[in-house]
Amino acid sequence: MKKILLYLLFTLLLVGKSFDSKEIAIDFQGNKHVSRSSLEEVVGALRPSFIALWKKDVALIDRMLVDKLDDTFAVFYKNEGFYDANISHTLDAIGVHFFIQENQFVKIEKISIESDFDIDEAITLREKKRFRAEEFGQTKKNIKTRMMSKGYCSYDLNTKAYLDLEKHRANIVIKLKKGGLCHFGAVTVKGVSTIDDDVILSRLYFKEGDLFNVDKIKESYQSLYALEAFDQVYMKHDLKFYNVIPVDIDFIEVQQKIHSRMGVGYATDLKFQAKYHWEYKNFRGNGKKLLFDLLFSSKQRAIENSFLYPHVTSLNDYYLDFENSVGYTEEKEIHDYNEKVLYNKSYLSHKDDQWYNSIGLGVENREIDNRETFFLIYPFMKLVYDLRDSKINPTQGVYFSHEMEYGLPYSPDSTSYLKYLEELRLIYSLADVTFSAVGRMGSIQVYKNKMPESKKFFAGGAFSNRAYGYDKIGITESAVRDSPEGGYTLANLSFESNFPIYNSFRGALFSDNTMISKNQGIWEFSNKVIYSAGIGFRYLTPIGPFKIDMGLNVRDQQERAVHFQVGQSF
Numbered sequence: 001m002k003k004i005l006l007y008l009l010f011t012l013l014l015v016g017k018s019f020d021s022k023e024i025a026i027d028f029q030g031n032k033h034v035s036r037s038s039l040e041e042v043v044g045a046l047r048p049s050f051i052a053l054w055k056k057d058v059a060l061i062d063r064m065l066v067d068k069l070d071d072t073f074a075v076f077y078k079n080e081g082f083y084d085a086n087i088s089h090t091l092d093a094i095g096v097h098f099f100i101q102e103n104q105f106v107k108i109e110k111i112s113i114e115s116d117f118d119i120d121e122a123i124t125l126r127e128k129k130r131f132r133a134e135e136f137g138q139t140k141k142n143i144k145t146r147m148m149s150k151g152y153c154s155y156d157l158n159t160k161a162y163l164d165l166e167k168h169r170a171n172i173v174i175k176l177k178k179g180g181l182c183h184f185g186a187v188t189v190k191g192v193s194t195i196d197d198d199v200i201l202s203r204l205y206f207k208e209g210d211l212f213n214v215d216k217i218k219e220s221y222q223s224l225y226a227l228e229a230f231d232q233v234y235m236k237h238d239l240k241f242y243n244v245i246p247v248d249i250d251f252i253e254v255q256q257k258i259h260s261r262m263g264v265g266y267a268t269d270l271k272f273q274a275k276y277h278w279e280y281k282n283f284r285g286n287g288k289k290l291l292f293d294l295l296f297s298s299k300q301r302a303i304e305n306s307f308l309y310p311h312v313t314s315l316n317d318y319y320l321d322f323e324n325s326v327g328y329t330e331e332k333e334i335h336d337y338n339e340k341v342l343y344n345k346s347y348l349s350h351k352d353d354q355w356y357n358s359i360g361l362g363v364e365n366r367e368i369d370n371r372e373t374f375f376l377i378y379p380f381m382k383l384v385y386d387l388r389d390s391k392i393n394p395t396q397g398v399y400f401s402h403e404m405e406y407g408l409p410y411s412p413d414s415t416s417y418l419k420y421l422e423e424l425r426l427i428y429s430l431a432d433v434t435f436s437a438v439g440r441m442g443s444i445q446v447y448k449n450k451m452p453e454s455k456k457f458f459a460g461g462a463f464s465n466r467a468y469g470y471d472k473i474g475i476t477e478s479a480v481r482d483s484p485e486g487g488y489t490l491a492n493l494s495f496e497s498n499f500p501i502y503n504s505f506r507g508a509l510f511s512d513n514t515m516i517s518k519n520q521g522i523w524e525f526s527n528k529v530i531y532s533a534g535i536g537f538r539y540l541t542p543i544g545p546f547k548i549d550m551g552l553n554v555r556d557q558q559e560r561a562v563h564f565q566v567g568q569s570f
Contacts, residue, residue, distance in 0.1 A: 022062055022063055022064070023060040023061065023062060023063065024060065024063045024066070024095050024096055025060060025061075025095030025096070026040070026060070026095055026097075026098070027059070027095065027098070028097075028098045028100060029097065029098070029099050030099055030100040030101055031100045031102065032102060033080075033082075033102055033105065033130070034077070034080055034082075039098075040059045042076050043065065043072060044061070044062075045059035045061045046059065046060055047060075058095075061096070066089070066091065066096050069089065070087050070088065070089060073085075073100070074087055077100075077102065078133075079133040079134060080105075080132055080133075081106045081107075081131045081132050081133075082102050082103060082105050082106075083106060083163075083168075084103040084104060084165075085100065085101060085102050086100070086101040086103070087099070087100055104168045105131075106163060106168050106169060106170050107129070107130060107168060107169055107170070108125060108126065108127050108128065108129055108130070108131050108169075108170050109127065109128075109169040109170060109171055110127060110171050110172070111126075111127055111172045111174070112171070112173045112174070113174045113175075114174070115174065115178075116176070116178050117152070117155075119143050119146060119176060122139065122142035122146045123142070124138060124139055125172055131161070131163070131170040136159075136161055136172070139159070139174075140157070140159050143157060143174075143176065144157065147176075147178065148212070148214040150213070151182055151183070151212045152179055152180075152181060153179075153212055153240055153243065153245060154179035154180050154243055155178050155179045156175075156176070156179060157174075157176050158173075158174075158175040159172075159173070159174050159175075160172070160173045180243050181211060181243065182240070182243040182244065182245055183211055183212055183243065183244055183245070184206050184207065184210045184211075184212055184244075184245060184246075184247060185208060185245055185247070186208055186247075187201065187204065187207070188246070188249065189249050189251075190248065190249065190250045190251075191253075192251050193253070194253060194285035195251075195282070195285060196286055196311075198314070198319075199227075199287050199311045200224070200251075202310065202311040202314070202319035203224045203227060203310075204216075204220045204223070204224075205219045205220050205223065205352060205353040206220065216353070217235055217237060217247075219353045220235070227287045227310060228281045228282075228287075228289065229253065229254055229282040230252060230253055231252045231253065231254050231255060232251065233249070234249065234250040234251070235247055235248070235249050236248040236249075236250070253282065254281050254282055257282055257283075258279070258280050258281075259278070259279050259281070260276070260277065260278040261276075261277050262275065262276050263275050271297060271298055271299060272298070273295060273300070274295070274297070275293070275294065275295050276293070276294040276295075277291070277292070277293050278292040279291045279292070286311070287308075287310040288309050288310065289306075289308040290305075290306075291304075291308075292306075293305075299331065299333050300330065300331055300334075301330040302327065302328070302329040302330070303328050303329075304325055304327030304328075305325070305326050306323065307324050307325075308321065308323050309321065309322040312348070318350060319350060320348045320349065320350055321350070321351075322346075322347075322348055323346070323347055323349065324344070325343075325345045326343070326344045326345075327342075327343055328340075328341065328342050328343075329341045334470070334471060335453070335471065336485075337368050337369050337453055337454070338368070339367065339368050339369075339454050340366075340367040341364060341366050341367075341454075342364070343362065343364045343365070344362070344363045345360060345362045345363075345380075346361055347360020347361070347380070348360065354385060354386055354387060355384065355385060356383075356386070357381070357382065357383045357384070358381065359380070359381045360379070361378070361379050361380070362377070362378050362379075362380055363376070363377050364376045366454060366455075368452065368454065372452075374415060374452045375414070376452070376455075377407070377410055377414075378406055378407045378408060379405070379406055380403070380405035381402075381403070381404050381405075382401065382402070382403045383401065383402045383403075384401045384402075385398075385399070385400045386400075388425075388427060391568075392568060393540060393544060393545060393568055394427050394568065395427065395429040395434050396427055396428060396429055398426060398427075399423075399424070399427075400422075400423065400425075401422070402421075402422055403420060404418070404419065404420040404421075405418075405420075406418050406419075409447070409448055414448070415446070415449045415450060416448035417445060417446045417447060417448075417455075418444070419443070419444045419455070420442060420443060421441070421442035421490070422440065422442070423438065423439070424438070424439045425437070425438045425570055427570055432499070432500050433497060433498065433499045434497070434499075435495075435496070436495070436498065436570040437494065437495050438493070438494045438570060439491075439493050439494075440490065440491070440492045440493075442457055442489065442490040443488065443489050443490075443520070443521060444488040444489070445521060446488075451488075453486055454486075455486075456485070456486025456487055456488065457487045457488070457490035458471035458472075458473060458487075458516070459473040459490065459492055459516060460473040460514075460561075461563065462549065462563040462564075462565045462569065463569050464492050464512065465492065465512040465514040465532050465551070466510065466512055466549045466550075466551030466563055467512065467530075467532035467551040467552050467553045467561055468530075468551075468559065469561055473514055473530060474486055474487065474516060475487045475516050475517065476514060476515050476516050476528045477528065478527060479528070479530055479553075479555045479556075480530075480553065480556040482516070482530065483518075485518070487516035487518050488519060488520040488521075489515075489517040489519065489520070489521070489522065489523060490514075490515070490516050490517075491514070491515045491516075491523065492513065492514045492515075493512075494510065494511065494512045494513070495511050496508055496511075496536075496570065497509050497510075504539055504540040505537065505538070505539055505540075506537070506540065506545075507535065507536065507537055508536035508538060508549070509533075509534075509535055509536075510534055510549070510551070511531070511532065511534075512531075513529050513530070513531050514532075515528055530555075531553070531555060533551065534552060535550055536548060536550065543566070544568050545566075545567070546565075546566050547564070547565040547566070547567075548563070548564055549563045549565070550562050550563075
């Protein structure tokens with residue numbers, strides 16, 4: 001008897017709990033033009049994650065909101081162009097069910113534009129399409145953004161939407177007078193005690209007298225935060241004096257200057273790794289930075305100390321940063337040789353919104369298999385032209401880089417050589433699908449003595465041919481065979497299409513094609529290209545996509561690899 005009473009009590013508790021539950025299932029019937037996901041988003045209805053397979057795929061909403069949702073959806077449908085929509089609901093043990101009669105929507109009959117400036121690309125409204133208040137508002141924002149990005153801050157914009165609800169039609173009138181061009185005024189820096197104004201100004205992509213461009217403001221924010229010397233940055237540019245816009249910059253300097261982190265990771269080729277990173281931000285002021293990195297794995301050991309000195313000098317308005325890196329690395333079982341390298345690299349660099357260039361001097365002592373030692377001294381340079389719309393996850397644009405180094409003949413036994421590598425990236429999006437192409441071509445010309453094997457070209461890995469492990473491709477002897485030795489010329493061409501799957505998850509199809517030759521200055525492509533193809537998955541994050549790529553050699557499908565990566569390779 002006691003067991004029966006306990007069972008009844010437990011059942012009543014469960015039933016009571018179900019009636020008191022704050023969440024209730026919600027569904028919709030009758031909606032044709034507006035998607036179910038859009039309606040769920042309006043009221044904040046949540047579905048379980050697609051990886052929670054044990055949960056039913058139903059949308060849940062707070063029970064307390066149900067009585068107010070008819071009005072909420074009515075307002076929403078008006079903003080979507082349905083002014084005669086009827087919304088009702090019923091409530092039962094399963095959940096709340098909404099019944100929607102959308103009825104006829106308001107159609108845009110005509111768009112009249114009077115403008116002395118080209119704004120066609122900013123207008124997303126289209127004749128004979130449904131009128132949406134949000135899209136009308138976005139069109140106004142687009143026009144304002146376009147004017148500010150082209151230097152027009154004194155424009156006169158008048159937009160009207162005339163609605164005839166009986167005939168279900170709308171007429172849009174847009175009138176624009178561009179006014180005069182605006183320019184940046186005086187730049188005032190405040191709130192910084194340990195960083196000179198020159199360092200701050202060197203990070204700005206505009207100066208007094210330049211044509212005003214709101215995009216330059218956004219890019220300057222990113223440039224200043226990249227210095228990692230500030231917790232907060234403010235740029236006030238809302239005042240205007242006769243088409244001149246002064247900019248007041250205020251800061252809160254970084255409070256927690258010293259950071260360190262440790263981690264354990266796994267790479268397909270390098271196996272398990274342990275990493276340690278330490279940094280001192282704004283080291284002794286002026287945005288200087290001190291860094292220390294340590295890596296340990298069964299195949300790699302590395303230690304490096306780096307120092308950054310922003311705006312160490314300038315030539316007129318052309319500032320130069322100084323950076324020095326000194327370190328030691330060991331590698332084994334990655335190539336057919338083991339190597340120990342002690343190095344120091346010092347260089348000067350300059351970066352603006354589109355260009356990056358650097359020039360420096362490298363000194364290396366390379367010991368291969370404990371039997372060969374190469375002491376190299378080489379000046380090097382790098383030039384980058386970047387027109388991508390985003391550095392983290394680009395969808396449009398062009399990127400070009402040129403790298404070159406020259407081994408100095410400082411003694412009769414030294415190796416003298418010229419090595420360069422060119423890279424071109426093209427990114428284009430159509431609807432929500434992004435197409436990318438990356439081409440790399442490199443060449444080495446040896447003038448005197450023997451070239452260290454590790455300075456030659458290898459391929460394979462997440463950034464070249466994804467059917468192979470890191471640097472596992474040497475001289476390509478055929479479409480299915482390669483030598484363990486590095487080559488003197490390199491050509492690598494990759495194509496990728498990136499498409500949406502669900503929310504922040506995206507898929508990818510790709511092909512990678514690689515050729516490495518033993519000849520200097522002679523390109524060989526006939527029957528000596530390794531062709532690979534594969535699929536990938538991406539999860540978009542604020543620091544870049546998390547990527548998984550699976551590639552295989554199309555002529556030898558036993559040759560395959562899986563790569564994990566954080567960050568964009570296009």
